[in-house]
Amino acid sequence: MIDIFTLKENVKKGSIENCYVFCGSDEQLIKEGVYSIVNKLLDKNFMELNYVKFDGNSLDSFDPVVNACQTLPFMSDKKVVLIYRASFIQDEKGDSKLSADKSFKEVSEYIKNVPSHCVLILYDVFKGKRDKPGKRIYAMDKKVCVIKADKIKGQQLEGKVKSFFEIRGKKIERIELKVFCSLMEDNNLSVIENEVEKLCCYVDDREITKDDIKTLFLKSNDDDIFDLVNPISQKKAREALGVLNELIYKGEKIPHILNMIERQFNLLFRVKVSLENRKGKQDIMKELNIRSEYACDMLISQSKKFTIRQLRRAIELCLNTEQKIKSSSVNEKTEMELLIISAIAG
Structure with missing residues (x-):
């Protein structure tokens, strides 16, 4: 098993194998590895004819591959030939239409006989x-060749992030770059690139300062709860439960999370009511004592994903849960x- 950087060095040298399996938590990093192979091998003029992609979760049969x-x-x-979202290569069964066991068995047999072309x-x-x-x-x-796309750190991360700014014609000094990277808790390059875009839009034509970075990205409890x-609001139960587990793992107490x-x-409910009464952002900030325009924008955006009925229901659920936790020996x-x-069902 090799890392993504070893793969790129091998590709540069022209050392390319017949079959690759990528795994990891950073899809952007995986895609970059795939593109390095594709761009090395294929002429752009005939890319569409010689680059075939399949969604692993939509395959009814392995025959088309x-x-x-x-x-x-x-x-x-x-x-x-690329199979993305190939969840059947994981031990846990995915959402593929084919059974994960059958898919994995067919792939395991075929990868030994991939034609040389x-x-x-x-x-x-x-x-x-x-x-x-x-x-x-590990069996594959x-x-x-299996490539594990680990999160990049240190100078590698800083170099990649700097290139994101350069692509956008924006210069960031060394100290500001280090501050920015230190505040990126999840080294997911797709997420980080979005944050780079956000920062570039925020400063516009100004130079990037440490205060700009801290204003946008210094995490607070409010940010964690927004993430939950x-x-x-998007009815993504698994993702919401994942954020809850992360907060507990970080040491947050459940009564505090609930509060x-x-x-x-409550804030979203009041913002939603204000919006329906056609009040502007400045009025909302004044009434609800919101000091940051950015925080207000986030609240307005999030409130639009709920109805007033859903927000009332959510507040009632919070109160009921608080009462249960305080009055009985339930599992918090x-x-x-x-x-x-x-x-979510609300």
Whole structure:
């Protein structure tokens, strides 16, 4: 098993194999590895004819993949076949229409016989930050090249982030770059690139300062609760439960999390009522004592994802959960999970 940087060095040297399996939690990093292979092998003029992609979760049969691999490339020595979201390579069963066991068995057999004119690539993204390669991936590592796309850190991360600013024609000094990278808790390059875009829009034509970075990205309890309520508004139960587990893992006490969620729903309710009464942002900030325009924008954006009825219901659920936790020996974590699921069903 190699890392993404070893892969890129191998590709630069022209050392390319017939089959690759990518895994990791950073999809952007995985895609960059895939693109390095594709761009090295294929002529851009014939890219569409020689680069075939399949969504692993939508495959009814593995036959189309085999047919694509067996078909000769057009005006090229090589072709590339990609299966993304190949959840069947993980030990836990995914959402594929094919059974994960059957899919994995077919792939395991075929990767030993990929024709020389084809490069077959599979990748799957870990669902959680602490997920690791399972037995299936280690089994494939004995047959083909497996690449683990780990989070990048230190100078590698700073170099990549600096390039994001340069692409946007923006200069960031060394100290400001270090501050920015230190505040990126999750080294997911897709997320970080979005944050770079946000910062560039925020400063506009000005130079980037440490105060700009801290204003936008210094995490507070409010930010954590926003991150929890947001997937609830989008009806993403698994993601919301994941954020809850992260908060507990970081040492936040459940009664405190509950109080902050209740406060957030109350704020959203008041913002929603104000918006329906056609009040502007400045009036809302004054009435609710919100000091930051950015925080107000976030509240307004989040409130639009709920109806007033849903927000009332969410506040009632918080109060009921608080009463249960205080008055009986219930499992606090279970009650919080029920609160989140009920608020989503709301």
